[in-house]
Amino acid sequence: MKFKILVALVFVNLMQAQKFYFPKTAATDSVILDKQIPELALKVITEYQSPKNKPKYTLTFLDNLFRLQLAAKDYKNSIVSITDYRKEYADHNMAGNKHLAHEIYSMAKLVEKDEKIPFPDALQRAFTTRYESLPETLTAKVGPTLDIDSDVKDHKKTLKASLDKQKDKDSIDYASALALCKNYVNYKTYSSIKPQIMQLFKVKEQEKFIIETQILTLKKGTKLTITIVRKKENTSPLPVILTNNIYAGEFVDAGMGKRAAVYNYVGAVVNTRGKRDSNDPNNPFEDEAQDLYEVIDWVSKQPWSNGKVGMIGGSYLGFSQWAAAKKLHPALKTIVPQVSVGIGIDYPSQNNVFKGYMLQWIHYVTNNKLTDEASFNNDTKWDSINTAWYKSGRSFRALDSLSGKPNKIFQRWLDHPGYDKYWQNMVPYKKDFAKINIPVLTTTGYYDADQIGALYYYKEHRKYNKNPNHYLVIGPYDHAAAQSYGYNYVYVYGYGNLLIDPVARISIDKLAFSWFDYILKDGKKPELLKDKVNFQIMNSNTWKHVPTLDKMHTSSLKFYLQDRKNDSSVFEKPGTEQFTKQTVDFKDRNPKYLYHRVSKQDSIYVTNSVYFESEILDKDIIVSGNLSGVFNVSINKKDFDPKTSLYQVQPDGKIFLLSTHLTRASYAKNNSKRHLLKPGKKEQIPIKNSFFMSKKIEKGSKLVLLVGVNKNKNWQVNYGTGKNVSDETVKDAGEPLEIKWYNDSYVEIPVYKD
Template sequence: MRHIFIILFLLLIGAKSSAFQTNLVDNVYHIEDSVLIKTRDGAFISAIIVRKKDNDKPQPVILQFTIYARSRDIKSVKEAADKGYVGVMAYTRGKRFSPDEVTPYEYDGRDAYDVIDWISHQAWCNGKIGMYGGSYNGFSQWAATKQMHPALKTIVPYVANRPGMGLPMENNVFLNANYEWAFYVSNNKYLDTLVGNNRTRWRAMQNKWWESGVAYRKIDSLEGTPNKYLQRWLQHPAYDKYWQDMVPYKDEFAHINIPVLSIDGYYNDSQISGLYYVKEHYKYNKNANHYLIIGPYSHFGAQKGGEAVLQGYQVDSVALINTKQITYQWLDYILKDGKKPEILKDKINYEVMGANEWKHVPSLEKMSNNYLQLYLTNIKAGKDYQQLTQRKPSKQAYLSQEVDLADRTTSNNDYYPDPIIRKELDKSNGFFFLSDPFKKTISIAGAFSGEIKASINKKDMDIGVVLYEVMPNGEFFELSYFLGRASYAKDITSRNLLTPNKIEGIPFSNTRLVSRQLSKGSRLLVVLNIDKNSFAQINYGTGKDVSDETIADAKEPLKIKWYNDSFIKVPIWK
């Protein structure tokens, strides 16, 4: 009832931007933990504001904007105050004390703008606002730049999400990995940890869907709990206006003229989201003042400076950094004319795995000074392998693969890098293309790309391409991978079905950036396969919306001819 009276009061005064707060008693901090900020469209954003009592002068403000409402948030906001800022934590509409419906992604850009505007008019703000945070908090920072507010002076996004391309789908393939996330963030005003941590429940649902063969759109019916956000997202299998409206798109990046520091990881699940912003910012704003730190980090590891052992891999000691310390050094640099963080010796700062060193270059393109173009040939290279060679085959030929999409006794495309280093790979399906050993040390630096030439008997397929280093001891070190839908390969905003039995070029480039020094005697291995497993939609190839296809659409097996002029391009530093 208390919140209802608050809202009625705000509606009566009719202010364009209003706030209600209660002040908690604290000997060190002035804390306003129940602030409600009214947006232009009449919603309310819940916020916490913390200032040091011994400083009553206007100060720069550090804003975090998130959907993750937790009791521990006050600690993070106090930390900003301790470092000479006003700390503000604001939440997606509907969270904490906001009376509105929780709606992930859709309103955060506009709401963040309104929060920034409100902050900029407060007596305790000196007109300079910076933002930082990871994952969803990284997304919300970029959402805030879609309409730049003059008071926003810098952002520091870690492993930033990009709705529609990373979560809930990757290269137009819907994934099951975050199915429960919508319940976790929307079931209550804080977080439903019981639901979010119930891996047994969600794995059982995933397996039940896989075994039943029902349409992907009915996956929540099988589980028994409607997932309204998934259903909304499934209406947009292309990267259409629905997704484009959430973050800067194309030339909207041109007006982002504030300094940006992005932090990401080679093994961050959402890396293709985070680096999208980096690439597009540079593409559309040639003078972008944008720095990147990237190394052997996972999604959570990048937000805390790395992990000594990452998915079984002992990372280089130099890769372990202090993300929070670097963040505040950057904020001091921009908002207080402080010293630039020592690690930022150039725009792109990346750790070379295996070399135990950081390198610094002015652009992503400058990470490499050459590339290997390697062809996926039909020539045998031992029992389990085909040759991966720099020489383009003189005569066109192909490898045949047949996949029964109705068969639930087998699955295809084991691409996820956990563990990063394996002693063996499952070679029961797909094709494995192996290069000659390197005669000297060489470094991979960048994101691999390529083009698959293929013909199929259906109208579509989902493809997996995984890149490994085969080390001299015979173990497999996963470097990067691609997962994507063939019909969106040329344009993620519009579906273009394949013509059955016609040879088509399927380009791919949205892969994960990585840097690693390969030793003498190492080889490169490319694994090419169809994606068919319980972790993502199954594309039966009819040309219908994949979310509506069922196991009954499998009919005859998918028959693929992989042509030997298919290739990958691997950026290297010689």
């Protein structure tokens, strides 16, 4: 034991001793800083590549490495590392614009040195060379790629913060040196190339595209900004691909339009009310169903349009397509809603539980006529706001006041805790879906935060329309990948970056425009769409194709909430009624963070949860679909927010999150009408709208089920009084919540077998 402690102390001392010379004058003198950074970067690179410091994930390693090489003025190798990053990031060439600004800067520095010409001339040559080497489909992304994260003031501020830490110090530790080199490179790159590179880009853009931005005035006087993008070579009328964009910006809107134009369509991007040149009130989600009918009518009648309109876009832009379909215009021939927000379904509340993130997002899209990137990306600010609210015990309604800016939209949303007419009026509702007879292609992912919303529209369309021409593609994608180009990796909570199966590494962008060719130009149906539901089974390298969502599984396992005493199986219904008791004190705002060790390799966070573990599986199974089932519970209050997580403990002992579910018990049976629980009475809470997953689970694995209560700073806290949860405070907490989880409760796990 003493030996282990001694070794640990030696290791800590070595880490603390890992410092580099860095004169304090470099923190205040830019000339000295420019001289010292390359020398520092070379030392950091040596340490960075050593086994003790090398990051676990290849993408992280390469991302840091190319920046260190840039700092060291090793421009040739920085370009190699950027190229390697792209190959690792995505199999297909759609990743070709990642880190484009840093690559062009490195190319320009090489040209400047080799040909001994001024940097502006070298930059022009480097940009032209790189731009003209890009696949045409990628040129649509160049503007946003070069402009995003490139605010020179922000990079200067970040660099200054790193240098301020070095004042009056003549040495710098390894972690600080790595951060300083990266911050220096980001500032140096963007301050050196902007605004020249954006001017060069505009010249290239104008050579190939006609981009027109104008004000569109609707019948009642509403004014919207619309951007039209066409290839100069396309002189005949074409189908129009329309996007409704709340994330307004010159390069963003033009990029979305070019996304369609490079595939030989007319790209039309209309901004929502209050964005860019519109002075109308900006009330997110409320006006699309009304405005888009007139927008579609206008674009369909323009001389560059052949009268056929399709729509595309993800998240809010996916929601917009369903809003447009509520009152279907004859010219709208197809929609491709990607990772669609299910307004009132999964955002701003998930299964009737409001998210703190909603306020951060409202500020993002309403603080100005574009987007407030500085506020939105300030995670430290929003984490401190959420933490302050949580610790204060104030009502959820007070969150906007605590942020320093009361917000009418935030308050209005909280006035509608159920799925009432306010939300129903924004998108098709029930029988409205029966009238949607145009072809639809929905894409989402197992790790898409809006998967519940995307699948809500799919299920409702199938429910109310007898024979919808609606295709679904779902695979191991997150919110970004399922609406853009697709990546090789997906981040899995509790696991890290997961390399997805080769067959799943597809370009969603290419799939979408192949669909448009199929519907709008009488082309060939995309090969992937062999049936209405197309899903990828993770860890099997296969796609499966079935007619309906419920065919994603062929059987199921009922996982009962019981301890495995006497080697009993959690997959068998218990013979006698028992319960597991759980107590949650809502007054306690400083809970201990509890973990359950599942193996030598891993542990699961179990605060506010009860833990159940299965026996070791004696054969491979494929979990495919979403969790269902019933919780039989009794509580001492009128309401609570149950949460559920299903994990795989792999044969190597590492955990893998399979699915989650969160709901408000009082809305679990009917999301439109609240039914409070009776204290002390055993009641049933159905499990609906959990996250879909399809994955092969290896023999030798175990399944772990956590059930518990949602209680954290990122969501509403339900104190169980029966009042509007948004109005409850810690004063309403009363006695701790006591839950009896009866052992005839079960979570039904869907299983697929060929």
